[in-house]
Amino acid sequence: MKRMNRQMMAYRLAQDIPDGAYVNLGIGLPTLVANCLPPDREIILQSENGLLGMGPAPKAGQEDPDLINAGKQSVTLLPGGCFFHHADSFAMMRGGHIDICVLGAFQVAANGDLANWHTGAPDAIPAVGGAMDLAVGARQTFVMMELMARDGSSKLVKQCTYPLTGLACVSRIYTDVAIFELSGGRAGVIELVDGLTFDELCSMTDLPLIDAREGASA
């Protein structure tokens, strides 16, 4: 089995974003997708802090402290981009105007429940940001994560044990070993990395998966 690294995951996910899509990339892992967008497509990135048409990082020395993304990193604005206030920014999300958001996750349940904001550990300082708004507001919520946690457990679960971000909101999960489509309360596998069998994947997740790959018998 050849696991994908994070860059490859980002590249793979980016291929599934159609031309003309309005996309919000969550902080952390999803940010990598910005650099992998197919150059022949026009994809418009929204940043929760009031940018539409966000461009790549500026050249060294050209950073502007007033031009940052949700992760507070310096960015640029493409021609055709614009600025707006926070209420309008979240109206974009909550009002269903963003086609796709990509979020990281601690856990995703087969029914689409998402946990990505708080480990629930008693000494952790919780922080939620815009995750809950994106999870329920975007037309589609994609998750990008390694399938297995550091302790070897699957992050795709029957039921989340971490505090929830949103209910039944995730439609796809892009992992380092497989891509899952969540629908009707169940997880379908639509792609596997080379060298991994469907049965091996099932044993990794301990979940009843559906083989939904092209050509697979349903």
Add this chain to the structure above:
Amino acid sequence: MKRMNRQMMAYRLAQDIPDGAYVNLGIGLPTLVANCLPPDREIILQSENGLLGMGPAPKAGQEDPDLINAGKQSVTLLPGGCFFHHADSFAMMRGGHIDICVLGAFQVAANGDLANWHTGAPDAIPAVGGAMDLAVGARQTFVMMELMARDGSSKLVKQCTYPLTGLACVSRIYTDVAIFELSGGRAGVIELVDGLTFDELCSMTDLPLIDAREGASA
């Protein structure tokens, strides 16, 4: 008794608008106030259709179809004025940002109830516009009206018989014969035109009025 004409009423009311006030003048009679504002005060007029800093009517031939007031008459914009959309415009009113609105009325009750949008006649086509928003939203709602209706009845009443615009929202009434301050469910008379006695006014309204003129014993 020397009744005030509409121009005099507008002039009298304008004297009570302080420097720096944000004011919305309803369509009809209150519009006259715009031309009577004391020239030594800076008073900023809001128009519900998205103008702040509304100026006087333009010179003939300089009308702009995109620059109109709530009554759809051509206006101008003063230096320092600006434009905004309807949701922001009514946020200004409903959010308590407008100091004074001036409205016309069919009836006002002593407790401040206002009726000014609909006669209730079965063949009338109702139209409300921004009256209900202004009535409840402005910090103070002034009414400007002739005291007596055409049929000789008082428009200041114990209880409105016309459909209501807002409850307990009017604080002052500027009429052609007297100025009333409404407070605690009762109407106080704070000014009378020359030649009219307090008792004569009481008989005109058929209401228990309070003599709240300067120097009057309460």
Add this chain to the structure above:
Amino acid sequence: MINKIMASAAEAVSDIGDGSTIMIGGFGAAGMPDQLIDALIDQGAKDLTVINNNAGNGDRGLAALIREGRVRKIICSFPRQSDSQHFDARYRAGQIELELAPQGNLAARIQAAGAGLGAIFTPTGYGTDLARGNEVREIDGVMHVLEYPLHADFALIQAFKGDRWGNLVYRKAARNFGPIMAMAARCAIAEVSETVELGDLDPEVVVTPGVFVQRLVCVPSALEAAA
């Protein structure tokens, strides 16, 4: 490549079906998308529910749509005006349904739809005939009524300039309902006086970000009319 600019008003409104709910921008004639409405009249869609502040002025725009008998119901705040004769006639003949809303609640409900809110408690209209039947609640000592968002299938609006991403700027008080209607409709269509190259609109002054606009069409004559 994203290009929301359509070749004609006719093309822009071609898929508006009978029975659609349509927001139409404008406060009186200012901001009224006359050319899109003319195209809609030509297109023939009927049985429409229209959301506008008024019920048409004079003989153009919304007034013409009403005159042609295409509007089954209108949701507005101020139908009765000196020049609303086409609405008046149909209303008195029982040929058009009227839902009257206080103007600020109308705007707030449109904004709520665009922002994905489920409902709002607003003080406006409490205790009046226009909130009869609404759920009421006292909040912080003030009585409020519950109002639901107003969504639409299409919004027809007028703007000043636009680009191929759908970014819009408006002209003076013609802005009125345009920005919030664009947000509240499944498909927002703008007629603009001028289309400009991407990047020509200063990102600080864009009023309607392109994400809220699905189609725009350039109608130069509106510019001339305004000049």
Add this chain to the structure above:
Amino acid sequence: MINKIMASAAEAVSDIGDGSTIMIGGFGAAGMPDQLIDALIDQGAKDLTVINNNAGNGDRGLAALIREGRVRKIICSFPRQSDSQHFDARYRAGQIELELAPQGNLAARIQAAGAGLGAIFTPTGYGTDLARGNEVREIDGVMHVLEYPLHADFALIQAFKGDRWGNLVYRKAARNFGPIMAMAARCAIAEVSETVELGDLDPEVVVTPGVFVQRLVCVPSALEAAA
């Protein structure tokens, strides 16, 4: 004559009392009104409830206010960051109360306050720990939670340019919470990089109409910092 321009940041914040609720603009450092906060620290007000998106970054602005022990409670969406050490320390020591809100609900509640709404039903947060105890309701098949407006005694915001009537324009993503916080506070105070003559701001591009701003103060160094 209306002149909302104050001589100094110290004068602008002089009447902020102990126990006040204060909205502070900014998303991270962008839009953070550092100089007003410095003046507030000098002024000495304590026991403050602060509404901001974060809980301070680095050693300046809100972070400094927290470090000085003036903040009793913070309402925000994203306190924990790599450089939120001053908040982290006080939070772990039990010296500051945290009310966490999803960022979009935070923005919507601030906007609702400015717009005079009594409450809103929002889908965000339903079924999560952050909406535990909130009234819930299914509307059009979607579950919503009831959220109440966030009002403030004062808003401290940063803008780019302003005039004596209080009209403001912002710079890039520093706009963030400024426009809605100005609307939600009883007294909104803006620090601007430049004050301009009345009429110098194009009426089409004013982002915050002056009616929402009570005081402004020119802090030219912010311009230099941004340049």
